[in-house]
Amino acid sequence: MSAFDYDLFVIGAGSGGVRASRVAASYGARVAVAEEHRVGGTCVIRGCVPKKLLVYGAHFAEDLKDARHFGWDVPDCHFDWDRLRDNVLAEVTRLEGLYGQTLDNHKVMVFRSRATVVGPQKVRLADGQEISAERILIATGGWPFVPEFPGSEHAITSNEVFHLEKLPKRIVIAGGGYIANEFAGIFNEFGSKVTIVNRGDTILRGYDEQIRDRLLQISMTKGIDFKFNAPFQSIEKNDDGTLAVHLENCDAIIADAVMIATGRTPNTKGLGLEDAGVALDAHGAVKVDETNQSSVPSIYAVGDVTNRIQLTPVAIREGQAFADSVFGGKPTVVDYHNVPSAVFSHPPIGAVGMTEAEARNKLGSIRTYTSDFRAMKNVLAGRNERALYKMIVNAATDQVVGLHMIGPDAPEILQAAAVAVKAGLTKADFDATVALHPSMAEELVLLK
Ligand code: NDP
Numbered sequence: 001m002s003a004f005d006y007d008l009f010v011i012g013a014g015s016g017g018v019r020a021s022r023v024a025a026s027y028g029a030r031v032a033v034a035e036e037h038r039v040g041g042t043c044v045i046r047g048c049v050p051k052k053l054l055v056y057g058a059h060f061a062e063d064l065k066d067a068r069h070f071g072w073d074v075p076d077c078h079f080d081w082d083r084l085r086d087n088v089l090a091e092v093t094r095l096e097g098l099y100g101q102t103l104d105n106h107k108v109m110v111f112r113s114r115a116t117v118v119g120p121q122k123v124r125l126a127d128g129q130e131i132s133a134e135r136i137l138i139a140t141g142g143w144p145f146v147p148e149f150p151g152s153e154h155a156i157t158s159n160e161v162f163h164l165e166k167l168p169k170r171i172v173i174a175g176g177g178y179i180a181n182e183f184a185g186i187f188n189e190f191g192s193k194v195t196i197v198n199r200g201d202t203i204l205r206g207y208d209e210q211i212r213d214r215l216l217q218i219s220m221t222k223g224i225d226f227k228f229n230a231p232f233q234s235i236e237k238n239d240d241g242t243l244a245v246h247l248e249n250c251d252a253i254i255a256d257a258v259m260i261a262t263g264r265t266p267n268t269k270g271l272g273l274e275d276a277g278v279a280l281d282a283h284g285a286v287k288v289d290e291t292n293q294s295s296v297p298s299i300y301a302v303g304d305v306t307n308r309i310q311l312t313p314v315a316i317r318e319g320q321a322f323a324d325s326v327f328g329g330k331p332t333v334v335d336y337h338n339v340p341s342a343v344f345s346h347p348p349i350g351a352v353g354m355t356e357a358e359a360r361n362k363l364g365s366i367r368t369y370t371s372d373f374r375a376m377k378n379v380l381a382g383r384n385e386r387a388l389y390k391m392i393v394n395a396a397t398d399q400v401v402g403l404h405m406i407g408p409d410a411p412e413i414l415q416a417a418a419v420a421v422k423a424g425l426t427k428a429d430f431d432a433t434v435a436l437h438p439s440m441a442e443e444l445v446l447l448k
Helices: 015-026 041-044 049-069 079-105 178-190 209-224 311-325 356-363 375-381 410-422 425-433 443-445
Strands: 006-011 031-032 109-111 115-119 122-125 130-138 141-144 170-175 191-199 225-227 232-237 243-249 250-255 257-260 264-266 299-300 342-343 348-355 366-373 387-393 400-406
Touching: 006 015, 006 115, 015 079, 015 311, 041 049, 041 366, 049 109, 049 130, 049 178, 079 109, 115 130, 115 400, 130 400, 170 250, 178 191, 178 311, 178 342, 191 243, 191 250, 191 342, 209 348, 209 387, 209 400, 243 257, 250 375, 299 366, 348 410, 356 366, 356 387, 356 400, 387 425, 387 443, 400 410, 400 425, 410 443, 425 443
Parallel strands: 006 031, 006 130, 031 109, 130 299, 170 191, 170 257, 191 225
Antiparallel strands: 115 122, 122 130, 141 264, 232 243, 243 250, 342 348, 348 400, 366 387, 387 400
């Protein structure tokens, strides 16, 4: 008989926590997980999944207009936010149920409660119950970071955006990253007047410059306004319920909603980790080694709470690697090289590997290839929007070290192409592949 109530206690039933729980249980471990919000975590409940459904919903605005050029009689259509919102939230609830079922099927005990760490092998639930476990896994994810300024309480974050009672006629979005650009596209397609306000003068820092510039240019053409070098000063609520957004270096903007998308902070506040001896970094992230182990040997952490790469598939891999290593006798470390990523903007971006600037710094001698084209569908639709594909090649080895794309379905195409980049294939390998015609993806094997 074990001296502990459980072999593993997981705090947080998001992507990383659920994967770790069910895989550890499948190896025979006695597992419990505590979740204070809803099973599924950020990705399923208030992130990737509902966001992608809104992106699909938003894209109909363009598709319905384009359909006329393809011979369809499309009457003037009206968009009903309430219907889409409710359908999306119902789908989220369905998925939440499936996640719960997965845990039940693996005999994982689910405590629908906040849990805090009270010792290296002990947690406490909100009702005071203390539970011992041989190992504890912190998988509490992240939380939207809202900078401090007067009136910030009038703003929403990505947590609330899926529940808006009404579609805002005018929305100001703070930040120039993933969430800001994705929701700018969504609201713009729904007909809201969107203004992105950023503290710096670039969007999507970390992505290739040409791709970022292309998104900026297309977004502006679509009618999205951008204010750069304009940190928030305050938000004032007017008597009529509208919001006056005061910015540095810029006139005030009147809006119906303000959304803050200025990054996410690791969710470690009040978890009791420091008292248990777990080292945190300056941002509050749990410091872990490559085996996901914290400074306390019985406490591990995976996912956004470790602030390595804040992406769902990465958290899932970390959860899997943890369970395989600790309970499956298969020591595994996650490989963080060439992790593909996407921005579901309008149009979307897909990228893997080094940007041109990174490659120049790291490799010195590189070759770049670009294809700047109008997708066939856009030509017939009379849509002036151009896609841009960019390949970065190590001149010394001919190896493709980066692929960056903006255009229709770029993330779908990039996922497959990322296999080639991850496998270390060369430009000659791409050239040797016969094009699949007519497609947008064929541009990747026709780059000159
Ligand atoms: P990002 O890190 O992508 O962008 C944050 C933005 O906010 C940047 O423009 C940054 O400016 C700005 N900013 C940061 N701190 C401040 C501050 N104190 N005051 C004013 N502006 C500030 O964060 P998001 O919130 O958009 O998304 C959070 C994370 O969620 C992402 O990093 C990503 O990992 C994940 N995510 C992934 C998605 C996907 O895979 N498609 C979709 C949505 C989220 P600066 O550039 O100057 O630092």
